Amino acid sequence: MEFRYLAGYFERLEATSKRLEMFDILAKLFREASHDEIAEIIYLSQGVLLPPFYGLEIGMSEKLLTRALSDAAGAPTKKVEELFRHTGDLGLAAGELIKGSGRLTVSAVYKELRDIAETSGVGSVEKKIGLLSSLLKGVSSPEAKYIARFVIGRLRLGIGDPTVLEALALSEGERSLRPELERAYNLCSDLGLIAKTLKSKGIEEIKGFKVHVGYPIRMALCERVPSSEDIIKKMGEAAIEAKYDGFRCQVHKDGDKIEIFSRNLERTTHMFPEIREAARKHFTAKEAIFEGEALAYNEATGELFPFQVTMQRKRKHGMEAATKEYPLKFFAFELLYADEEDYTEKPYIKRREKLVSLIEKNPVIEPAEMFVTDDPKRIYTYFEEAIERGLEGVIAKRLDSRYAAGARNFNWIKLKRSYKGELADTVDVSIVGYFRGKGARARFGLGALLGAVYDPKTDTFMTISKIGSGFTDAEFSKLREMLDEIALKHRHPRVDSVMEADTWVEPRYVVTVMADEITRSPSHTAGRDKDGTGYALRFPRAVGFIRPDKNPEDANTVKEIIGMFEAQKKVKAG
Ligand code: ATP
Secondary structure, three states: OEHHHHHHHHHHHHHOOOHHHHHHHHHHHHHHOOOOOHHHHHHHHOOOOOOHHHOOOOOOOHHHHHHHHHHHHOOOHHHHHHHHHHHOOHHHHHHHHOOOOOOOEHHHHHHHHHHHHHOOOOOHHHHHHHHHHHHHHOOOHHHHHHHHHHHOOOOOOOOOHHHHHHHHHHHOOOHHHHHHHHHHHHHHOOHHHHHHHHHHHOHHHHHOOOOOOOOOOOOOEEEEOOOHHHHHHHHOOEEEEEEOOOEEEEEEEEOOEEEEEOOOOOEOHHHOHHHHHHHHHHEOOOEEEEEEEEEEEOOOOOOEOOHHHHHHHHOOOOHHHHHHHOOEEEEEEEEEEEOOEEOOOOOHHHHHHHHHHHEOOOOOEEEOOEEEEOOHHHHHHHHHHHHHOOOOEEEEEEOOOOOOOOOEEEEEEEEEOOOOOOOOOOEEEEEEEEEOOOHHHHHHOOOEEEEEEEEOOOOEEEEEEEEOOOOOHHHHHHHHHHHHHOEEOOOOOOEEOOOOOOEEEOOOOEEEEEOOEEEEEOOOOOOOOOOOOEEEEEOOEEEEEEOOOOOHHHOOEHHHHHHHHHHHHHHHHO
């Protein structure tokens, strides 16, 4: 396929705000793509070169793009800057400046962009500019527009992963294929690989899709209930594990090669050198995938530190100091693959047995605390004790359940501290915009955030709350800076809102919000019924800063909010 043809599709996608129309346009595009270019087309339309877990970034700023454009168009940088100021979009500026014939294929453009991304080391900035400028020289105006937006991360066609899965199923003329595609995607997190497999080998291959070491498995999550009695009612006899408040890691071991992925499937291997070492030496399978929670702890007292302390590892620099100051423990709680056996389909109790048998005694990795019981009192006593020790609560796991990749269901149930009459848990929202605010706050230019929850069915974000408290002054001004980097002229195509934010932003950041309760409200779109009444948070306040371990799609879902509202009604009645 020629790249200008793909650019034509991008124009059509950009022109619609209707989700169904978008699915149809994408389905048609996928149908026309050949099996050796479909992966590239999917990545490009999502604004990336590879799935995010590869961590490959193109590394171009507006400034570098401006120089490349000036070079390609033979125009002074001043002219490019002026066009940018005038249009507010370097993509439009590129479209005005570049007017080549455009005969490159999608694969050729993709390869050039990959080359730019992979250029590093001494003199790489000049090399990147040179490569981009020579790519731009040959392309037509609409192609230049999208290439320019792509390289600075501003493509924003609003194509989330569920949208791609839906369109892929439609492209085969069969919506009912979606669950199979989703299952395979949950096992490898690579939409390009799924699409390529589907196109070249057909749906049977997708049905038999297995986990691959090196490809992160989308993580299983918990449902919640208010009490230990409810756990036993739901599960009968269950495994009870401590809920550690640290950093979830999925460890992939391939001989001596170790990779570690975070909760939102980013490659975080560099953050945990001691887990890497321990997995290499003391995890006795040759090839394996296992999960656990990494926590900083005090060597002298054995006390576990809270999440915020563990998170200081996120800084790439000073890792050595962090390793010394806050040594880590890794509590392993799941085995997903070991020496050619896929454990995701095996019952919990088998996974656990094998997991324990693979860990040699060592100072870093140990199995998570666990016992099996059908006695709610015993769970409660353990829960209280866990809270006392600074843990977050407990997680109950159904003994005969498989590992539900990418799903939140009752195979795992969490129990956290809750207060009668108050909302039993915090809510994670994605920031979709902000308000300038009045009074003292106005000096930061940011007085409140507009928070939204996620609806995986439509792949959109629906607003639920204005959050104006819980941040310090310094955090407010930092937030303003971070949000202005991702500000938009209009509401993002994946955001559904009746409120008009002063500034709209791309859904990228998640914050955790505490509230007194969930109420019905016409001001928000989450869970809106036919009368236009949605759900809102009463007295919302942020806890902590941005959640670096969550993607916008990891915000709570509309369905969960409705579930929490129903649970709250029961508590009130009780
Ligand atoms: P939370 O804000 O409560 O962590 P979440 O959406 O990240 O919410 P949950 O589904 O509530 O995730 O809880 C699962 C998380 O709990 C896991 O992602 C993991 O990080 C953590 N965890 C701690 N101990 C365990 C354990 N023993 N088994 C599974 N997950 C555990």
